[in-house]
Structures are given as C-alpha cells and as structure tokens.
Amino acid sequence: MSERLVVIGGDAAGMSAASQARRLRKPGELEIVAFERGHFSSYSACGIPYWVGGDVPVRDALIARGPEEHRARDIDLRMRTEVTELDLPGQRVRTRDLESGTEAWTGFDKLVIATGARPSRPPLPGIDAPGVHGVQTLDDGQSLIESLSRARGRRAVVVGAGYIGVEMAEALLGHGFEVTVLNRGEQPMATLDPDMGRLVHHAMDGLGIRTVGSSAVTGILTGDDGRVRAVTTDTGEFPADVVVLGMGVVPETTLARAAGLPLGAYGGLLTDLSMRVRGQENVWAGGDCVEVLDLVSGKERHIPLGTHANKHGQVIGSNVGGDYATFPGVVGTAVSKVCDLEIARTGLREKDARAVGLQYVTVTVESTSRAGYYPGAAPMTVKMLAERRSGRLLGVQIVGREGAAKRVDIAAVALTAGMTVERMTALDLGYAPPFSPVWDPVLVAARKAVAAVRAAG
C-alpha cells in the first residue's frame, strides 16, 4: 500500500527532501505532496542581493527548479497553498488555497516541516511604508528593484549590517545610491569579533558606504505621498529614498508551536541527528526553521543558510525514503563579500567561547593571498582562537581581498576534526606563488597561536 509524504515548504530543504525521497521510492510506493504558499519553488534567496545589484541579470536564474520540473518528477507541488494547521494526532494538515480561498485537509503518513524563516520586522511606525523593503523572497527582490527606479532621490538606508545588510549595501552602491548602513552594534558584521568587524567598517568607508554603529532604529518617516523619506534612530535622522531591512530572520515555526512541537531558545524546531523532530516518529524538519548543533560549542544555534537547508533536505529525504543519513552539525562557517572585500568566519567568536566557559587565546596576523612578490598579492587578516592548555582550534575569522573567503574552509575542516593549532602548523596545504605565500596565512596564524597557547600556560 502506498504511503503519503507531505512536505510543508517548497524551497531548499523541503524540495531537496522530496527529491531525495523520490529517488529512493517510486510513485507507487510513496506519494509526495508539497505545499508552498509563495509564487516560487527551490530558489536561491542568497542570490537576491546579486540580482538586485545587477550581477545576476534575471530573476529566473535564481530558480533552481520550478514547480513544473518538480511535478515532472512525480512530486505533487501545490503552489500558493498555505498550511494553516497541523493536526499531528490526526496525521493531517489543513491548507488554504491563497488564490481561491478554498480550505482542505490532507492526510499524511510522514511529514516534513520546512517552513523556513521570516525576516525580523520590528513593529516600528512607518515600517510598512512604500519604499521600505525586505529581501527575503523573490517577490521582495522584484518589489525592491521596481522601487529603486521609482525612488525620488539616490539616498538609501540599509538597516542592519549583517550578511544581507552588507551585500545589499554593495547592490545599492551599484545602482548609484549613496548608502548608509545603520547598525545596532558598534561594528558591522556582528558574526565577527568587533576587532575584525572594525576592518570591515574601514573597508566599507573606503568603498563609500557610510556605516553608523550603535544606532537603534526608532521609526520610518514618510513624505506627503506616503513614501519613505527618512529613518529615525536614537542618534539622529537619516534621509532615505529607499530603505532595505536586513535585520536578520527568525525561524518560521508558528504552525509547529501551535502543534506543540519542541522549539529551542531561538524559536527553531529541535531535531535529532537524523533530522527527525524530537519526540516524533514520522515528522522531520530542516532548513531555516530548525536549530542545529554547533559542534564546537556543543550548543544549538539558528543558522539560516541555503547550504545547510540543502544538506538537511538530503538527509531527511534519505531517511524518509528508507535509507539512512545524519546531519552531524555545523561549525558555523559563513562567507560573504562587499565589493572586493571578502569576509569569512567559522567556529566560535570570543563571546561564544566565554559563553560556554572555554578559556582561549587569540592571535591576529597579517599576510597575503599569494607570494608577496606575485602580482595581485592582496593583504589578508586572520584571527584565530585556540583553547587554553589543549590548544584546540576554536575559531577563525578572515577579512581580506581575493582568496580570503574560501580559505576559511581549511579551518572549517580542522574544527570538524578537532585539530589543535599545533597539528595545524604542519598541514600540507597547496603552495605555489600564484596561490599562497610559502606559509599559508592560516598556517602563520596557527604558528602564532601555538606560541600564544604556550605563553598563556
């Protein structure tokens, strides 16, 4: 007899799960029904800043697989259909067709919750005014692009200086806007320690992006036409012809909460290593709506990233399809760029280490992306944290130009393997003058960290 899998959410995690389950189970064995409330399936939200900025010419380039493609693979993907209730004891979900308003119940044998995340959008006065934009969905992106051409002037304010904030600053700069980034923290990129964030701040200054730190937004002012004209903060007023909100996202777990499923400190669903929701037999969850285990701190974290969502989906689909796979956790790797400035981090920041009671040393080194004598050698700053006594690597942050971002992968693998900085100094990394100094910047940092661990006793 055929079972039915219901998937809530038609983006990375949900559709990866559906696709992988379909690879393992034929339509006669497993019926797969997926519900997506939006207009698009399987798209790259991470690509939106580059589409808005014009690097990616058309919206559809961001769509990895459209609804028809999924349907052609025997996945019954129903677009513009919102799941409004989760009846776990009854093994069914209630849906509403957002076009017709029709409601219906659909039963399931197995359920995947992949409801994603929603942007933090504080209830500030004026926040819904025309000219104020989120950048979470393709619809958001389209609306922003149209707004840019309608803007009265060329002043843009970005609220938030995290990944989305700095990427959007670059995109707006590319449209000829005068860009101001308002940031609650002292330095941009709060996912870095402040000393490394300061390097980003200086580089953004150099690019002509004004970053205002320690600045909390209090409201949005509109003109006579109702359109945004300024952003007010506790430190002053910033004229704006367009405003982009990049204040991060929170797990979209409204349905899960109502159904009594277990949520963590960040509001994300809690799962076991097979991505099964804790305490549930037939319910899995993945993507931006779950919390993941940080392998370095041993704590759950919320890290909304497409690359994790895809991996979750793959694991869920394997398990749903009767195979076996696990998602062991993350080490917190993230990379980004603002124009030619590359920013990367993995593992723990100083405050993360302190929060879990780890004592550590830090070192910061300046090196270059290539041999110093090779054309294009660009400066790079590497900060490394190592545990006191044991010398275990705890984290790495890198700010530099070409070649800086993906160098963090060296540290990501070393963290996963639990390497000490002493062991890292002997790593056999690729060396040739066009690609690295004879001591790779990560090795230079590791050598200095070894000395710091010894000195700390």
Added chain:
Amino acid sequence: MSERLVVIGGDAAGMSAASQARRLRKPGELEIVAFERGHFSSYSACGIPYWVGGDVPVRDALIARGPEEHRARDIDLRMRTEVTELDLPGQRVRTRDLESGTEAWTGFDKLVIATGARPSRPPLPGIDAPGVHGVQTLDDGQSLIESLSRARGRRAVVVGAGYIGVEMAEALLGHGFEVTVLNRGEQPMATLDPDMGRLVHHAMDGLGIRTVGSSAVTGILTGDDGRVRAVTTDTGEFPADVVVLGMGVVPETTLARAAGLPLGAYGGLLTDLSMRVRGQENVWAGGDCVEVLDLVSGKERHIPLGTHANKHGQVIGSNVGGDYATFPGVVGTAVSKVCDLEIARTGLREKDARAVGLQYVTVTVESTSRAGYYPGAAPMTVKMLAERRSGRLLGVQIVGREGAAKRVDIAAVALTAGMTVERMTALDLGYAPPFSPVWDPVLVAARKAVAAVRAAG
C-alpha cells in the same frame, strides 16, 4: 660554553633552521655558521617561472632574505663556499671557497644538512649546448632570460610536463614563443591520474601549447654556431631556438652518501619525526634533500617543495635550539597553473593506491567555482578516490579555472584527519553565491563517492 651549529645550504630549509635556532639561542650560547655554494640565500625557486615569464619584474623580488640580513641576525653565512666533505666522527666539515679556492675544516657540535636537490639532467648528446637551460637556480633563470632575447627564432621546446614544465610553457608563451612540451608519459602532469592529465592536455592545446606525449628525448642538435637548433626524440625531431629542461629533480645527497648516512629509495636522507637523521644524535636534515613520510600511503616519498622545506627548517631550528617540534609528514598536496588553468592534487593517485595494496573507488564530477548563476562561475572537474569498504578519503585531484587550486586544501585537511567521504558530505564549508555553489564541488564529489563505496560493496 658556546656550541657551534653548522648548516650546509643557505636556502629555505637551512636558513629557516638557522633563523629559528637563533630565535631560541643567543649568539653567546650558539654560534651559527652556514655555507652556501651559490650566489644567493633564501630565495624562492618556485618563483623562477614567474620571473622568467615577466609576472615578477626583478630577480631580487624572489630573495626573501639576503646574506647581509642573515649576518645582521648573527648567522655567519658564508656564500660561494662549498662543503666538500663531511667528517662525522670528527664532527667537522671541509669547505672550499669557490672564489679563492681556499680549503678549510670547520668543527661543529650540531649539523644541519640542507643541500637541496639537483635537476635530473640525463647525459644526452648536446645537453650542455648554449640555449639549453635548467630553471633550478636564480643563475639559471638569469641565463634563460638572456638566452630568450638572443634566440634566433621563436620556437621553444620544454622537456618534461610536470609542474616546472607547464609553468615554463606559460612563461615562454608570454615571450611570444611557439611552445612544444615533450613528455615521456602519455599525458602531462604525471602527478595526476592520466584521465585528469588529459584535461590539462586539452586545456594546453586551447592555450596554443603543443604537448607531445609518450616521447623520450634522445639528444640535442646544435647549429654551426654551436647553439641548440633541435631536440630529437624517439618519435621525431623538434626544431628549437631555446630548450628548457623540466625533468624534475633528485635529492642532492652526495656528501651524505659519502659519509654513510641513511638514504631512502629516492636517494633522499631519512630522518625521524624531529627531522634528525636516523641513527644520528647531532645531525638534522630537511628540505629537498630528504624523503618525507606520506601519511596516506605510509611510505617515504621525495617531494621537493619550498613549503615543506620551510616547515622542516622551522622544526629543525626548534629542536636544535632546545625546544621541541616535529614534522609529522605530508599528504602530497600540490597546486599549479598554466595561464588561467588551475591544477591541484592531494593524497594518492590510482597507481599509488594500488602500489600499497589499497582497494578504492573513484568518482569524477563536474561543477563550478561559484553559484551557476553568478558571473564568472567557471567549470571545475573534481576526481576523488575513497577506500573500498571503509570509505576513507584517499585522494583528490582538481582541474579547473579560478578557485580550483586552493579548494584542494579542503581535501588536504580531511586526509590529514583521516576522514571518510561520508563524513565529508556534511562538512560546513563556506557558501555564498560568489564563492561556491550551494553544494561545494568537493562535497558533490564526496556524495558521489559515498554512493560508489556502497555500490562497490
């Protein structure tokens, strides 16, 4: 009472050892005397192709630290002084001043052998003719640069299609030469499996570099002026106005052999993990004259690379200076490029795995350096070897454009940690559209390798 350290060889390994020993021991505690028979100290031989090609404008850019700089740090570096005999029982070395011819003995308490490697230069007829060049030393480079401007025509033949050979092909192309690379093996880059070497071959074709495989050089023909005019092989004759020899190097261990020190299968000195010569109390060796432990195969190999030489020197200097350090071994990482083609490898090739009795599976995947929709996304081919049954990663080879070479570091660290390909599929690598597809090419290969390991049973 002050001890004396004698260092034979004034390049990467020798001078790194001397410098590190000096950091740890004051001149009153340790006298350091170093002998170098050439004209230069501490230079980057790996940079010579880029100097010849014009990317690096001046020779001295390749010199990391000149003799005067070493002397200013209380290292008595004696240039143009050859060590001609090693008297181990007598704890002394005999030297000859190559300018004056004066011979002398110098006693030591501790000895570092860092005599490097010498180019393979088979005794072919005509091989010493004007217009035939090695590219091992700065003098070689200078002589080649002068020769290029004196060449009758614009036909260059490179003998050997390894790292030096392909890098020199690029350099000669940059000088407007018509370049033919003669290669003993079927495909260029014998450090790759032939299927990956074929990709390099095709790319070199596309760059206008003619590569002739399965071709053994039998001699050099000269013109009436005594200068090279052609290279003869068992398959034909190749007209040449200049010839570059890139046939690899062998450990320079003449002195060590005469002194009865232990040499391995490749003719390199054998050391323990502290880089002390096996069976010796006060003799260390490092750099291109030693063999190193391959951590994947468990065998000794000869891998002449500046990055290893520097690490060896660092370890030796620490131990000589009374501290403690080890060089655990290598995984065989190497990166190179020909114009914009990047080439990388780490771990075992198929034949290496077979040679040590490992059963393995291989997979090859095509991916891109960035998200497919992001401008500049370049194709990349990743080949991965994993052990049958255990799924342990054995090796990775990558051929592609921008972003291909240093991606091999992910595999280098994973090999060092003994990871399985299954574990690798969950690696938390840096993802953002300008830097990687949502599944990094290395992860795509790992996923496919997992399936291949299962299928092989």
